[in-house]
Amino acid sequence: MSEIQLEQRTKRSLLFYPKIYLMIITQDIKSKMHYRADFFISILGMLATNISGFVAFWLIFQNFPSIKGWTYHEMIFLYAFSLLALTPVQLFFDNNWSLRFAVYSGDFVKYCFRPLNLYFYFVSEVVDVKGVGQFVFGLAILIYSWEHLAIPVNFQTILLLIVAMISASLIMIAMMTAAAATCFWIMNSGMVMVFLFRFKDYAKYPVTIFNQAFQIFFSFIIPIGFVSYYPSLVFLRPGHIHPLSYLTPLVALVFFYGSYKLWMRGAMKYSGTGS
Amino acid sequence: MAEIQTKKLPFRRYFALTRGGILELTAFRMSMALDFVGNIIYMIVVYFLWSAIYESTPTGIVNGMTFSDTLIYLTLASAIFSLVEVYLVWQMGRDIQSGQFSLYFTKPTDFFLYQFFNQSGNIATGFIVTFLPTFLIVDFLSSWRIPIGVNTLFFAISLIFSIVINFCIDFMVGTLCLYTQSFWGINMMKEVIVLLLSGATIPLAFFPHTFQTVVMYLPFQAIYNVPLQILISDSLSFVDYGKYLGIQAFWSLVMILLARLFFRHASKVITVNGG
């Protein structure tokens, strides 16, 4: 590499991508707020779904004392945790749903002309404000159940919570990235995304309700167990933490890296249509 | 009322749409397969979830429902869902947003009927591909607990009413887009409300008493709860059947009227503002 090239490389600080990202999404949200009705209705719609989940649990516990040994507040904790873990993919990675349209129409090439990482550039285009309602609601019921369960609030637990949250959210991000990436190879990729997206609804249940085979399935094949259950164990059963809970960050990183690589592979393979 | 009579005339034209709808859908074989697998997984999760829930009860019967009662109820509800759910709101919303909507007014067909028969292809396919297999599997797995007899006949009739009522609700939500330009949030809310209040997510038997009474007066339970009761209740008299079907017939008429009136009012928005 010539000197000039070296210079170009090092010019980019660690803050390069975060800075660009902040610029883009600030502007994007500003422009979205112009469409006020849509803004609020979308948030309300999302909120309705979240509340319905809450009501469902409430109804169940009106009639039954526990689910496989888990009490009402513990289940709400799991639910809250899952909502929070599912918000980042909703907020920041929503553009993946449009990937197949960009690819089929040939518009995707436009992402290849800037000196930016393709995945970053593509994902950064869209921020979906619907997730905000989910975040607020999830946080609210997390605090609610946290208090009821008398989980201590200290530096350690907060740190654990943040790490657990980040790891858990990476799982869903990984799943949707991999699902979206299929559009580089097959036609009906939209169906794959819808199919995998449904699994997020199962994240709020403890993996222990399943038999052995399905526990393995929901832990390692479609790892939604790591979205809420395993990380939550650290808070709900501090006495005897399941060994898999410690693996959450590792599983998250592995799955995310794998899905990212798959996506990039597909993007490289693709180079617009025809001549 | 005069409008309902003119339905009889251009049927052939509308059935052409049905056929078109079926052909279009069967082109997406993979999406159907994925849909099917997704439903199977949903049923598996429901199975495990509710067996875990029921484990916590001493008697095994809660509010008159045993574990297998609940299971059959919920899985059949999901089967009904795949039958009555049409992508009407998506289609209408997209057409409105793209401006294609005004083209409908140039066609010599009644919009309401046009959409109904357009979607009927989906419904017919959904019946054969998802509903019937699910029904048979559930029946088989529950050791033929579902009574097959005259109730099945009434069940079939009841389903038709369910389809109509659900269609009308979707139609009204789609019409709302003419006002708000944004349909995703409203559609979410509709889905959540319908599924929850109709007993499809949690059987109505588990609702607190006052809540139950209120819900009984709403049209949503006429979509899911009524056909299910017809099918699985033992020993219903003809009067009972009559009552159930009567409720559905009532709601069907009301909904059709509401939907058509609402649409007529909303179309004035287009003709005045130019779409």
Added chain:
Amino acid sequence: MSTVIELEEITKVFRVLNRHTGLKGSIQDLFSRDYKDVVAVDHVSMKIEDGEMVGYLGPNGAGKSTTIKMMTGILEPTSGKILVNDRVPYQNRKLNAQHIGVVFGQRTQLWWALPVIESFRILKEIYGVSDAAYNKNLMMFDDLVGVSELYSKPVRQMSLGQRTLCDILASFLHDPGVVFLDEPTIGLDVSMKSKIRELISVLNREKGTTVVLTTHDMGDVEALCKRIMIIDHGKQIYDDSITNLKQFFGSYRTLRIQPAGYDSISQEKIEQWTKELLVLCPQAQNVVMSSSECNLSLLVPEDEVALITVLAAMQEIVRVKDMGIEEISTETVIRKIYEGEADKKADVLAGEEV
């Protein structure tokens, strides 16, 4: 003068699946190994110098976009050597992208919902443009086309012309060494076209940026390019200046006649007169007649028959109210090249160039 773009025997071969129809066919295709090789670009070589503005032409499917994709680093050639700004484009896409600008005719690369000035600001950060350079460029852009009026407008609210304008400006914002413009004037009205052409011309001149322009629009070619390259069926069939191009077919001239008494000239009339001309003047067999409203155009190959002879013959067929003689238009030349008439002459020219 340094070479900014260099292609040497660049070839791109695509392996394309032989697709079958029908449902059975689709399933077959999933497991099929029946590929065929499509040569999109066939041993193309070229050298583009710093500051040049080159037109890159070719019919649809000729291999234009494929060549451009290789130059911009998003496609890897099957064989051959390619250097842009002394770098191999596909080996380091991001680095290469730092020093090029790209504009698509119809697809904007700006952020759709944001006011265009915000797009510019973001680009400033992405490309690491210094404050001084950024402000200097914006001032220049404003002087040229008054872009400051558009700053607060989101791209989605702009007309096609405004959008294209902003896209072009954006591509020059980071002072790249090369800018690739793909059909920049497509879909625009005449006044906007000329405004855009003027802009491109000035930017190329003032900034000394090398510009590669792909286009179907002859107006673009005539207004902007001194040098054009033509590619067809993957092969480069012409690489020289426009003046030489006309000389290439220099022996052609166009004779325009306005026959008296005709408001419009039908196809049958043309056929009739062509036959009559042939009778009077047998060497005029390759004269091509066409009409536009009340005017008749005759393309005369002067190495076969003198234009005067043809004119004399036409005067016996119709009463000539008005006439004129023109050099062959670039458009006609290029059309002829597309139609393959250049083959013989191309061989001759290629032989001469080496």
